[in-house]
Amino acid sequence: MSEYDANVQTALDMAAARAATTLNMANLQEYLHGRAQNWQRRTDVVRVLSADAAFDKTEDNMTRAERFMRGQAMTRRLHELQNELGWTNDDIGLAMSVLDSPLPLTLHFQAFEPIFKLQASPTLLAEYGPLIATRGILGCYLQTELAHGTAWWIGAAGRTATHGVVQAQLVLPEGEDGSLEDHKPLPGIVLGDQGAPKSLGGFAATDNGFVRFDRVRVPLKNMLSRFARVTEEGDYVRPPHDKLGYGGYARTFCSDCLYLMYMLTRSPSHATAQPPPSLSVTPPVRRQGTRGPDGLERQVITYPSCTDGCSPSSPRIRVPSVANPAARLSAGDTSLLAELHATTAGLKVLTSSASIADVETARRSAGGHGFSAAAGLGRIYAEVLPSATYEGDNYVLDQQVVRAALKAYKALNSSANDLPPSSAYLQRLMDVNDGPPRIKFDSLGPDAVKLAPPLDNVIAQLNGVVALLEWRAALVVRELANNRKSLDVGSGFADADATRVARAVTDAFVAGRVADMARNMERDGLRAGDAAVVEQLLMLYLLTSAEAALPDLLAHGLLCGPGEVAGLRRAISALCAALVPHAIGLSDAFGFTDWELDSALGVYDGRVYEALWERAQREPLNEKEVTDAYEESIKWVLQNGQRRAAMHAAAKL
Amino acid sequence: MSEYDANVQTALDMAAARAATTLNMANLQEYLHGRAQNWQRRTDVVRVLSADAAFDKTEDNMTRAERFMRGQAMTRRLHELQNELGWTNDDIGLAMSVLDSPLPLTLHFQAFEPIFKLQASPTLLAEYGPLIATRGILGCYLQTELAHGTAWWIGAAGRTATHGVVQAQLVLPEGEDGSLEDHKPLPGIVLGDQGAPKSLGGFAATDNGFVRFDRVRVPLKNMLSRFARVTEEGDYVRPPHDKLGYGGYARTFCSDCLYLMYMLTRSPSHATAQPPPSLSVTPPVRRQGTRGPDGLERQVITYPSCTDGCSPSSPRIRVPSVANPAARLSAGDTSLLAELHATTAGLKVLTSSASIADVETARRSAGGHGFSAAAGLGRIYAEVLPSATYEGDNYVLDQQVVRAALKAYKALNSSANDLPPSSAYLQRLMDVNDGPPRIKFDSLGPDAVKLAPPLDNVIAQLNGVVALLEWRAALVVRELANNRKSLDVGSGFADADATRVARAVTDAFVAGRVADMARNMERDGLRAGDAAVVEQLLMLYLLTSAEAALPDLLAHGLLCGPGEVAGLRRAISALCAALVPHAIGLSDAFGFTDWELDSALGVYDGRVYEALWERAQREPLNEKEVTDAYEESIKWVLQNGQRRAAMHAAAKL
Ligand SMILES: Cc1cc2nc3c(=O)[nH]c(=O)nc-3n(C[C@H](O)[C@H](O)[C@H](O)COP(=O)(O)OP(=O)(O)OC[C@H]3O[C@@H](n4cnc5c(N)ncnc54)[C@H](O)[C@@H]3O)c2cc1C
Ligand SMILES: Cc1cc2nc3c(=O)[nH]c(=O)nc-3n(C[C@H](O)[C@H](O)[C@H](O)COP(=O)(O)OP(=O)(O)OC[C@H]3O[C@@H](n4cnc5c(N)ncnc54)[C@H](O)[C@@H]3O)c2cc1C
Structure with a gap:
């Protein structure tokens, strides 16, 4: 056949x-x-994405750093499409769900925003809610520790996020948003990507990061204080239920x-x-x-x-x-x-x-x-x-x-x-x-x-x-x-x-x-x-x-x-x-x-x-009929073997 | 802490x-x-490899093509070490077994050579045995088909091997070994790497390949005819046991x-x-x-x-x-x-x-x-x-x-x-x-x-x-x-x-x-x-x-x-x-x-x-404190969001 x-x-x-x-x-x-x-919405979104070069899937051979850059370009493009086509935030969510690999933005939508909304006081909500809803700031969620004082595995924390929810604390300096000017970490904070590639090449576009805090003070007003809070006098007020102090369940x-x-x-x-x-x-x-x-x-x-x-x-x-x-x-x-x-x-x-x-x-x-x-x-x-x-x-x-x-x-x-x-x-x-x-x-x-x-x-x-x-x-x-x-x-x-x-x-x-x-x-x-x-x-x-x-x-x-x-x-x-x-x-x-x-x-x-x-x-190795490895390595191996085989034959005679 | x-x-x-x-x-x-x-041998081999730059493991961020090239360089280095240190073929096998990922050479040792040795006639053994033992030729084993006439998944066939065992046929033209001159495929044979990366990044150094045969004739003498054979008259002589016609078990x-x-x-x-x-x-x-x-x-x-x-x-x-x-x-x-x-x-x-x-x-x-x-x-x-x-x-x-x-x-x-x-x-x-x-x-x-x-x-x-x-x-x-x-x-x-x-x-x-x-x-x-x-x-x-x-x-x-x-x-x-x-x-x-x-x-x-x-x-993303993605993508997203949030606030007033 x-x-x-x-x-x-x-x-x-x-x-x-x-x-x-x-x-x-x-x-x-x-x-x-x-x-x-829902079905119609999904079909529309997929049609737009599949016709757009930013979401092209033929790039098999990228390094992890390239995948990260591509993920960021996709994130930008999703927002351009939102502007151009009047997409809702739900449409962006839908679009993210049909992409190859999770974007750092996922953490903003699925961890940072819902926990902030559930836990923030009305004042804080008024101040940051709109910025969060429009990605005027980009968030992450810091819970997992490597050792104490160092968060680890934090999606979007490596190079993307501007803000983060730290258990019940919002990482923001008093007053000014210095970091929004140049995307540099604030004083006292060391952060970075925790190293690539992740196992099996997964999560390549996400900058799961580490964040070390060294004597970073968070102003009282930035506590997520809807349930648990600290008074001006410094007393802790318990939440109505233990689990409400813990943001992790907000999403569910x-x-x-x-x-x-x-x-x-x-x-x-x-x-x-x-x-x-x-x-x-x-x-x-x-x-x-x-x-x-x-x-x-x-x-x-x-x-x-x-x-x-x-x-x-x-x-x-x-x-x-x-x-x-x-x-x-x-x-x-x-x-x-x-x-x-x-x-x-x-x-x-x-x-x-x-x-x-x-x-x-x-x-x-x-x-x-x-x-x-x-x-x-x-x-x-x-x-x-x-x-x-x-x-x-x-x-x-x-x-x-x-x-x-x-x-x-x-x-x-x-x-x-x-x-x-x-x-x-x-x-x-x-x-x-x-x-x-x-x-x-x-x-x-x-x-x-x-x-x-x-x-x-x-x-x-x-x-x-x-x-x-x-x-x-x-x-x-x-x-x-x-x-x-x-x-x-x-x-x-x-x-x-x-x-x-x-x-x-x-x-x-x-x-x-x-x-x-x-x-x-x-x-x-x-x-x-x-x-x-x-x-x-x-x-x-x-x-x-x-x-x-x-x-x-x-x-x-x-x-x-x-x-x-x-x-x-x-x-x-x-x-x-x-x-x-x-x-x-x-x-x-x-x-x-x-x-x-x-x-x-x-x-x-x-x-x-x-x-x-x-x-x-499409495989790059197929571009040349004879691989570069031939001149560099294979030819030497073959000739060495042929020489040895000939010596062996000569010795036998 | x-x-x-x-x-x-x-x-x-x-x-x-x-x-x-x-x-x-x-x-x-x-x-x-x-x-x-055995333990001592292993320790010696590991000591040599771990001190050798060719086997350095700090290269996390290679593309698949780079991993292939690196695998070939390792293969060459293993043979240089064999020459220099008098390693046996078993030592090379031991060395391969402690490397990160399978080399194309694995197929030569584990499939090509044992099947050839078991199935080849004494004449063929004499002709090719020494070359195989010294890697004067490099082999692969072609059994799996995509459709008939096309082998698929064949380790080392993409860019490395010079010879292959095709079920019971050795792929060699009559007389001359043309392919050993320039590493080009013989007439009638189309081959290549079947595409990368393989799932989960596995087998990156191996060129699992496809091979298509178009009216390729194999001379009778190149049949592996120790058990089953074809006479000069063209009659098929059955092996003493059905399973002996099938090379796949030789290894076991x-x-x-x-x-x-x-x-x-x-x-x-x-x-x-x-x-x-x-x-x-x-x-x-x-x-x-x-x-x-x-x-x-x-x-x-x-x-x-x-x-x-x-x-x-x-x-x-x-x-x-x-x-x-x-x-x-x-x-x-x-x-x-x-x-x-x-x-x-x-x-x-x-x-x-x-x-x-x-x-x-x-x-x-x-x-x-x-x-x-x-x-x-x-x-x-x-x-x-x-x-x-x-x-x-x-x-x-x-x-x-x-x-x-x-x-x-x-x-x-x-x-x-x-x-x-x-x-x-x-x-x-x-x-x-x-x-x-x-x-x-x-x-x-x-x-x-x-x-x-x-x-x-x-x-x-x-x-x-x-x-x-x-x-x-x-x-x-x-x-x-x-x-x-x-x-x-x-x-x-x-x-x-x-x-x-x-x-x-x-x-x-x-x-x-x-x-x-x-x-x-x-x-x-x-x-x-x-x-x-x-x-x-x-x-x-x-x-x-x-x-x-x-x-x-x-x-x-x-x-x-x-x-x-x-x-x-x-x-x-x-x-x-x-x-x-x-x-x-x-x-x-x-x-x-x-x-x-x-x-x-x-x-x-x-x-x-x-x-x-x-x-x-070591992560390249950490080389710059502010990622290039900031100027390319992130900044635009943040500023766009801030503009929209401000518009939203203005509309409310
Ligand atoms: C792709 C990815 C993305 C992530 N993104 C984020 C993020 O954005 N933000 C964030 O905060 N975290 C994030 N994480 C971290 C993740 O939530 C933690 O890895 C997870 O909660 C497990 O914690 P750990 O890694 O510290 O493991 P450990 O807690 O050290 O667990 C090691 C082993 O000990 C067992 N163990 C631990 N504690 C107990 C116990 N009390 N009782 C019984 N057995 C126990 C576990 O079952 C496990 O087998 C991410 C992780 C991954 C893999
Ligand atoms: C990393 C890797 C390296 C490889 N290297 C080589 C190599 O060097 N040389 C080589 O020749 N091949 C090689 N192979 C191919 C490998 O041997 C085949 O993939 C394997 O034998 C399965 O055959 P297939 O892929 O054609 O699957 P199929 O035969 O198409 O099987 C598909 C499904 O059908 C089922 N199935 C198929 N036939 C039957 C049956 N008769 N009865 C019941 N169920 C059946 C299977 O269980 C499976 O679930 C390699 C494969 C991999 C993944």
């Missing part, structure tokens, strides 16, 4: 895959992006919903999502192995490894929103804090770990191509990876989830009638008449969730798996509560336990939301045919959660023996197989353009080999 | 950690490196033992090993969190997350060696092939997946620092990652392991008395009087493997866990055999099953070798005190294997109920805690120098913050 043939075949395969799906694109796209306007409070775009997300806590391209695009067109009756090699997507790579599902979940949480907090209503903390901590761990693992699964199931930069998957991986660490180290958050669960368990008898969503699963222990369900998994395959079965049936079946996951959480929390010596970190439970138990708690919470999603599909505007496919995805999600929970399910007798386990696995395989024909449709529904994906494997037209070939021609 | 204090404290912590271990370094080093001479045959350096290995199939530096070095010196009675913050290594990061153990296993396999193969004795294939395929999957996962665990448990290039862990990750794909895609190998296991199961009744090591576990099913063991895990903690208990006790306890893992393999293989429809890929078992079942089979095989290791420690020269610590590591390895196998163990009733599971986990935690005091000692025993580790977190003297600080100063 020649090069040309292969491309024709892959294009045909792709067209066939597209034709196979019964999904309605417009309908699904709106569902995924929330509302039709400020968005009224959180999307889980499991597996399909580039950045776990954003509303936008990017599917790893190979997930849905390469496998259908790659053929490898023995020939079938059609004389063609087998499509690799029909190998189970690829199906598994494709299987992790993509529930998009709205966490029950709290009306206007920021306002309620400002008004001193702190009752929600513990609940918000318990759920967001668990969800942060779940989404970040799952995104990282799933991108890697997709990459690996693409064979060698997954390791090629042309696939675009390694790039996504490098950007997603640190999300396990920043905004709360996952190991540490796990322990907080467990601590909250143990508290809820302890309070169970007194408050059983009014459990908040985060601990609703504990209710299972109180329903004395209702034991754990025994599920016939073989009935949960695609047949159970066929095109448009009576919705009630599907819900009932999903609810069975939800009950299983809730029981599991309840039993492992009870077990831990009975065995632990105290709530303290490290003393009562090992970390591996914390990770496992926290996962059980979060799985139970998410399972409940998945059932909500299934119930609300009609309300959310999904046609029946599309809803049936999404229900299969949701079922698959719940069943794979159950499979990952097997050690708990089996240990606690919620599942028994090899037969039940095999049934669960058969249901998963059957659902995967049933979803394969929709893989392209589901992926297309996200609506990512070739420019966004920037992946030779993910080209919309399926002409993958051509795209790979073209990228290879 | 100032910067200075922190460094003093970390240095003290490191010294204290070193003082705490009772391990004998010289003894352990020899044990790990095989023999005293040619080494008589295979080391598993689990978790502590940079490259899974090499005899050399590099511990991820943070594993053992950072945690003891990083302090973070609440202060203890000594007024110091807690050392993060005392957090369970870090202990877990450190826990995966490091058994070094000699696979039962087959005397002179290459010679036996050449003599037509192919009886060993199936056995060799079954074990090496499983071990390849196990070592590559575990190395990848464990390096990432170590990276993540170092918090933010793990994501810093200064840690050196991301670099190792990027180089190890593709090992899941090359030399046999792990998904595909899993299926081959399972197919071999099913065959062995089928043949069980006829051959039960003479099971080869790869299927020894099946013997369990034949011992009708001997059921699966019931293990009291709580007795397997560090108390069981205390300093110098009677060796027989320890062995008995290890054997119990070995039996558990062998039973598990036997039961899952039997289950699969009973349920499968055929041996064919994809038709009988899903891929997830293949991965799980293959793992069970390999775990059982490795567990047997672990028990061998424990039995042979004295013979292998380990003192009693050191042996006790290594035994704890081996026990930990077996217990974590059992923990990962919980779904199988519980489903098949080999473990029952939450109590037994908790006991297993308690034994693991207790062993981890007991090993923490030896973490530094164990790591030191590998003997890696600061130059090799190239990690600010891993500096021998423990002055980690100083090392991080110094690296940050």
Whole structure:
């Protein structure tokens, strides 16, 4: 088969895959992006960016310093576009979310501004609010320490930011803004980029920096004193709730919903999502192995490894929103804090770990191509990876989830009638008449969730798996509560336990939301045919959660023996197989353009080999037919070897 | 605590950690490196390299093209050193194994040369053997196809190699070696580098290339015709065994033992090993969190997350060696092939997946620092990652392991008395009087493997866990055999099953070798005190294997109920805690120098913050106090924002 043939075949395969799906694109796209306007807005922004030279993606071979400069040029260009096209700040946020790599500006939008807004006194808000809203000053958020007195890892602090929130202190000298004149650090402050490149080439455009403070005085008025404050007399006034002194959570409070775009997300806590391209695009067109009756090699997507790579599902979940949480907090209503903390901590761990693992699964199931930069998957991986660490180290958050669960368990008898969503699963222990369900998994395959079965049936079946996951959480929390010596970190439970138990708690919470999603599909505007496919995805999600929970399910007798386990696995395989024909449709529904994906494997037209070939021609090493290394190094090695071989032959004679 | 204090404290912590271990370094080093001479050889080679400017590691900011050129210069320098210092080819191999990233030369040594030696006819061997042995020609190995007629991913083919093994064909024109004059590709051959950078910046120095053949004729004499050949009349003569036509396995045959350096290995199939530096070095010196009675913050290594990061153990296993396999193969004795294939395929999957996962665990448990290039862990990750794909895609190998296991199961009744090591576990099913063991895990903690208990006790306890893992393999293989429809890929078992079942089979095989290791420690020269610590590591390895196998163990009733599971986990935690005091000692025993580790977190003297600080100063972005991006981009953004904020204020008035 020649090069040309292969491309024709892959294009045909792709067209066939597209034709196979019964999904309605417009309908699904709106569902995924929330509302039709969102989808339209996104399309507009992407069109502008992809036509603009500042956002060109063909520069494979930049040094890190060049990537930083390019990131700054992009930031400027985004603001020029704002001026020219009347973009809102949300549009800029949207634009940043579709770029390759995080810009230093991210920290301004996602850490500096919301924390300032939540924590600053009205006077300070009036003074700096407008400058912050227009990027008249550029901020960073300084929390992580190297040693005390030295902040480290601070995004945008190296060379970009003019201001920073230091825990509860705004770094500003009294009165004048000296630093705005020449971008030099103020006296007493040593700062810089902490060194490049970061692991795996990630975060290249961001100047994560160090900042050392040496006797820097911050005037009282610059304290973020909405909740905690210091009086003129120098007395400290406590905030209404401990956690309100700590700015780090502001971000979670400020968005009224959180999307889980499991597996399909580039950045776990954003509303936008990017599917790893190979997930849905390469496998259908790659053929490898023995020939079938059609004389063609087998499509690799029909190998189970690829199906598994494709299987992790993509529930998009709205966490029950709290009306206007920021306002309620400002008004001193702190009752929600513990609940918000318990759920967001668990969800942060779940989404970040799952995104990282799933991108890697997709990459690996693409064979060698997954390791090629042309696939675009390694790039996504490098950007997603640190999300396990920043905004709360996952190991540490796990322990907080467990601590909250143990508290809820302890309070169970007194408050059983009014459990908040985060601990609703504990209710299972109180329903004395209702034991754990025994599920016939073989009935949960695609047949159970066929095109448009009576919705009630599907819900009932999903609810069975939800009950299983809730029981599991309840039993492992009870077990831990009975065995632990105290709530303290490290003393009562090992970390591996914390990770496992926290996962059980979060799985139970998410399972409940998945059932909500299934119930609300009609309300959310999904046609029946599309809803049936999404229900299969949701079922698959719940069943794979159950499979990952097997050690708990089996240990606690919620599942028994090899037969039940095999049934669960058969249901998963059957659902995967049933979803394969929709893989392209589901992926297309996200609506990512070739420019966004920037992946030779993910080209919309399926002409993958051509795209790979073209990228290879861009490689600077290919500019000269004979590399400069030949004269410099290779020739010497060859001639040296030939000389030695000849000597060897001569010695033998 | 100032910067200075922190460094003093970390240095003290490191010294204290070193003082705490009772391990004998010289003894352990020899044990790990095989023999005293090996260790000495390694030390000598590292000393030479680390003092040589060609191998300097401070060049963080190179482009990929620069890394390629640097790799070629290193290759030349290695050969100059060979001439100057009389190094053997093994010394060059040793030197390559301690460099940062794979050189194109790796393919010459590890693929081209062994396959040529195994497969070439005596005439061809005489003609090219000496040139290959001296690098008078440079080779590559062309197996992977993009589309037919185009090889892809071929290491060294882009710009380095002069010759290649194409499956069974040597790419050479009749008679003259035209390409050796000017390093240009021969007529009919288009080749080049397939594009950079590879994912995550890995393999930057290697020119993985594409090669397109257009009507290239290879003269008959250049066929590698030791086993399969074509006669002058054009008839094909089959090899004595199918697999002998396929060169890919030559490498495994040619080494008589295979080391598993689990978790502590940079490259899974090499005899050399590099511990991820943070594993053992950072945690003891990083302090973070609440202060203890000594007024110091807690050392993060005392957090369970870090202990877990450190826990995966490091058994070094000699696979039962087959005397002179290459010679036996050449003599037509192919009886060993199936056995060799079954074990090496499983071990390849196990070592590559575990190395990848464990390096990432170590990276993540170092918090933010793990994501810093200064840690050196991301670099190792990027180089190890593709090992899941090359030399046999792990998904595909899993299926081959399972197919071999099913065959062995089928043949069980006829051959039960003479099971080869790869299927020894099946013997369990034949011992009708001997059921699966019931293990009291709580007795397997560090108390069981205390300093110098009677060796027989320890062995008995290890054997119990070995039996558990062998039973598990036997039961899952039997289950699969009973349920499968055929041996064919994809038709009988899903891929997830293949991965799980293959793992069970390999775990059982490795567990047997672990028990061998424990039995042979004295013979292998380990003192009693050191042996006790290594035994704890081996026990930990077996217990974590059992923990990962919980779904199988519980489903098949080999473990029952939450109590037994908790006991297993308690034994693991207790062993981890007991090993923490030896973490530094164990790591030191590998003997890696600061130059090799190239990690600010891993500096021998423990002055980690100083090392991080110094690296940050190397960052080119820090050369100018005010970045060029200020004049180019940032200033415009700030002034634009200030203008808009002022307009906003004016509009309000
Ligand atoms: C860094 C690096 C260096 C390399 N160096 C070389 C080299 O020097 N020489 C060389 O020849 N090659 C080299 N390779 C190529 C490597 O050997 C292949 O990438 C690997 O064998 C997988 O083949 P593929 O990429 O064609 O993937 P594919 O075969 O296309 O696999 C894609 C997916 O399909 C699945 N699949 C494919 N076939 C089957 C099957 N029969 N049954 C079930 N599932 C299947 C795979 O598991 C995978 O998930 C290198 C690769 C890398 C990443
Ligand atoms: C790309 C990136 C961007 C970042 N941007 C910013 C930024 O803009 N601003 C900012 O302030 N920070 C930023 N950070 C820093 C990040 O928030 C920290 O790295 C993270 O909070 C972990 O802290 P650490 O690095 O000090 O690790 P450590 O706290 O030293 O943790 C090391 C290990 O100890 C364990 N451990 C630590 N404390 C405990 C405990 N109490 N209980 C149990 N286990 C514990 C951890 O789980 C981990 O395994 C960024 C980090 C990265 C990687």
